[in-house]
Amino acid sequence: MEDKNNIALSVRDLKTFFYTNNRCNKAVNGVSFDVEKGKTLCIVGESGCGKSVTAATIMQLLPTLSRIEEGEIKFQKDDKIINIEKLEKNGKEMREIRGSDIAMIFQDPMTALNPVYTVGFQISENLKYHTNLSKKEIREKCISLLNDMGIPLPEKRVDEYPHSYSGGMRQRAMIAMAMACNPKILIADEPTTALDVTIQAQIFELMDKLKKENDTAIILITHDMGVVAELADNVAVMYMGNIVEAGTADDVLRRPTHPYTKALLESVPVLGRGKNQDINPIKGSTPDPYNRPIGCQFAPRCNWQTESCDVMPEITQINETHQVRCHKYEQFFEKYK
Amino acid sequence: MKKEILKLRGVKVHFPVQAGVFNRVVGHVLAVDGVDLDIFRGEVLGLAGESGCGKTTLGKAILRLVEPTDGEVKYISQDDDETELTSLEKKDMDPFRKKLQIVFQDPHSSLNPSFTIFGSLQDPLKKFGIKSKEERRKIIGDLLEAVNMRREYMDRYPHEFSGGQRQRIGIVRALCLEPELIVCDEAVSALDVSIQAQVLKLLMQLKKEKNLTYLFITHDLSVTEYLCDRIAVMYLGRIVELCDSEDLYNNTLHPYSEALISAIPVADLDKQTKRIVLEGDVPSPVNPPKGCPFHPRCPKATDICKTEVPTLKKYSTNGNEHYASCHLIDLPEIS
Amino acid sequence: MAKSSLDKKFDQIRKREEEKTFSTKKRSRIVNKFLNNRLAVLGLIIFTIIILASIFAPLLSPYDPMRVDLRSMRQPPSFDHWFGTDSTGRDVFTRVLFGGRVSIFIGLGSAILSAVVGIAVGCYAGYKGGWIDVIALRISEIFMSFPQIILVLLLVSITGQSLFNLMAIFILTGWGGMYRLARARMLSLREEEYVQALRSFGLSTFTICYKHMLPNALSPIMVNITLSTAMFILTEAGLSFLGLGVPLNIPTWGNILNVAQDILILQNYWWMWGPVGIVISVFVLCVNFIGDGLRDSTDPSQQG
């Protein structure tokens, strides 16, 4: 595979289960992927597929009634490899990684900022805990961060409360907060779902710029294949707790090898293809997480289902970068090549 | 020959903004600020725009779920009788409520959690004269089958259904009085993509079978392009562009539509274009900018845009009628 | 590292899940949750016992709660008189049972009636808004700016003491809270899309409001009824303790306690006021447990 030094974060066979209502939900059930430095990895999937849980697991921000069952999360910090899953949840080491090495932005900037503190205060908290800057330097850094994020009048805006910011500006402030300590990895959990498309375009532009300038690796979680096509270097498609297909954007979007990926791509109308384009819905609906199909999770909705699908398929490496989790991928791939 | 089913003339919806100790009205949210629009029988008209542009309010104003502040909404029956809806008394509105229905966005709040499906749906039928219970059960059962669900589902409670199924039940509710026009208010936006496609297909199929007209409100231009015959793009309470759906993509006239189209991420590596990134945010509809409401964000704005409000003018592209409100279009205007 | 108790619980659930042996009883989630709340179940049991005991008081006790028996004055608890006897020789246990009838009747009755008034006004006002809402809101504000016990005392002083007056006063002072609750629920339900859908059919306000919306507002209302039952029982006890509630000749829990104002009785004859105080506390505690259990089990935001 790739040169090891290029990998910022490596996740192997990760399992995270939820234990609410006295039931066990295998939200993330054996997920492996690598995040390369300075590249964007898009994790794409529908609601409930476990993509957000994966992100929360990397940050150890899981709720009380859940835990990491198995697997490894290896994070490379200054030539040392740290196993994140072994760290104490809110312990000192974990806290040192959070915010300074791995930072996160959330879906809804309306609720993700504390309403009773100024934006400047919330950004400076990060700097206060992870750097040795003086008060004055912190304030200057805050203003320059806001400025970098394209917020007008940062000297004034720094002392304002989140509710006087618009949605797009709040997300910019969130990004400023996340980028304050130059993290190696930025996890963005559906950062634009709550925003309008024109604002979404602004945020994407900003994230692209940050990636290029700071060599930050980005894990972008989204449900929108369009976003993947625009931003991703690498893609992982998730369905019901598993990665069903992964590879470079080129691999996955041009040569989808898993029936689910293919179906996802065909089920959304694409702007510019006109009125006569054909869209093919996926039959059925997402299964109940407490009553999962045996074997391949997608089998009941798949047109290619056979008896062999009662066993969970292994990950197959198609070429250097492209992997798929399907028994029938060869026939499938042949047909749609 | 195309016949109108609804004619909107100068429709305005203003919400008062109250503040201070005595709840004095300090201003108005100009949610819909003068919309002229014709909806033709049998067409799918898309109403697109970003949040806060007034598209949902306009949809509700047609059904008088929100009372319009000003303007006319005329309903034209199949026999060409015109009725002005906004001036009708509440009870005189009833016959027209049968003709106009709405499908909502959120599948979670669109059904009453304490009633079975039948329980929720039977009251409107009762009101419109279907007295026997058997008949009501038959109507609802037939419609459930029409949306690919089982007849028995009518005795279940909403929490037993998935989001997509609830949305279908929402469609059943809208269909149960055999309406002529359905307002689909972001009807597929809250659904997962795989389910979204199912509902879109279903809507198209029902339209053919039942001769429906749709006003399809959405923020997703790729869905409108696929589904609609014509598209109206709204910005800050006004229509800025109205044309055939293919023309909107191929012959865009308004700079806002252009930016909107370019901003939509496209799941096709071959169709990637340079996005036009607009500056700033959508201005507040309480205090819209003077002149063209889009001028502070418009990359092409000139001096005239700052002072004069453009009107919706008729042009022709590709042989079709094409309306747009911008000072900077250099096509000849058609009267 | 030693496994925490949480981890052990997780292991159990996981094992059960993998063996597919989890319970699949088809009971409503709300009932389940309520039954899982041990305090609420305990509350419900004791609540039922006390109510049944009060209803069947004549069967449980051979004594007449009113009959004065001067031969057996101020006797400590014995086999004959479980809670002893009071200064006029009446059996305290019997009086507690009969007192329960009146006290619970006042508490529950006032709570339910004030809920009916509050809901009837609140639903309509909340859904419809307009001048009815404004007037009702103002009136409830007037009632709520009095400390409740002061208002009750004030009204008692005007109308005089009687069981009926007291209940009327409780309803008068209690409907405001219920009204506000119902109104607030209605205001939020009004925005739900199913309500809008009903409006788009032009259904009458009455049908939409009382038939379709009210059932969805009931669970917080139920909780509030239990809580105000508790409060009314306490207020009645307080008033009667002061000698200003129910006329002294009717036994209620508060009236029985009234004797404890005398420091001699307080010091020397504990059985005359101790047991009844405990019964009140336990009963109100049970009602509160039930209310809390109801709240937790009907609140969708809480999981566990």
Next chain:
Amino acid sequence: MLLVISFLVYSGLELSPGDAVSHMISPELASTITAEQLDAMREAYGLNQSFLTRYWIWLTSMVQGDMGYSMAGGVAISEIMVKTVPATLELSMVALFFSTILGCSLGVISALKRGSGTDNSLTVAGMAGVSIPEFFFGLVAILLFAIELKWLPVGGRLLPHYETLWDRIPNIVLPSLVLALMMTAGAMRYARSSMLDVLAREFITTARSKGMPEWRVNILHGFRVALTPVVVLIGFRLPLLIGGSTIIEQVYQWPGIGSMFIRSVRASDYPLVMTISLMYVFVVLTASLIIDVLTALIDPRVRLGKE
């Protein structure tokens, strides 16, 4: 608001038995006055005028501090007020102070240790606190601490030989503690649920994702936000505090306005009853005004006048 209520109270006063004149002159004088003189006085006070005019006269004199006379003692009501109000204020302020601090901190602890033994026992204790009638609790406390153990005096305030502040402290301990205890239980429950509510919000996760230590997440981000609804709710419970103090004052023979109120109700001393209730309303309304100001100070959203 106060005007409307004062009008209602005045109507009640009018409806109550007894002539208004007898309320307005001291009883000593009344005994020497003949019927004719009374009529003349009615004329002089304008009592033959319309109801509204009389209300206006009553209201203006009220505002000027002339509250009329008590029927029972023949003492000026303003004089009674001066004597009793400080006692009640002293008692309720001490109780409010302790209950707020204790209630908030216990509630927060209970929320942070949600589901633990501490949480469960605190919850049950809190529930018991709101369920036990305060007078019963007060009686038990008297029996235990004053009569059996003889640690503290039964009650009373400003007994003759008390001179320094220290002398007075033992007397206030029992009543204020009993009063504070029931308030604490309420405050604790509010603080707990408000804190739980805030801890589930997304900005708490944001704060954790920045690597903040737990105490900072909980106190700075959690408690600070949870405080606003708690302050509002404690404000709403002020009437309850006043109601509670009425009974507790009675139990402990505390010479405050509450026991005065009860005495006047028993004696059907209507002028006094009405005036005191009006004063309570005034206190409650003032308190809610103070709460509004306080929330504005705590919460920047309210301060700027928008949500």
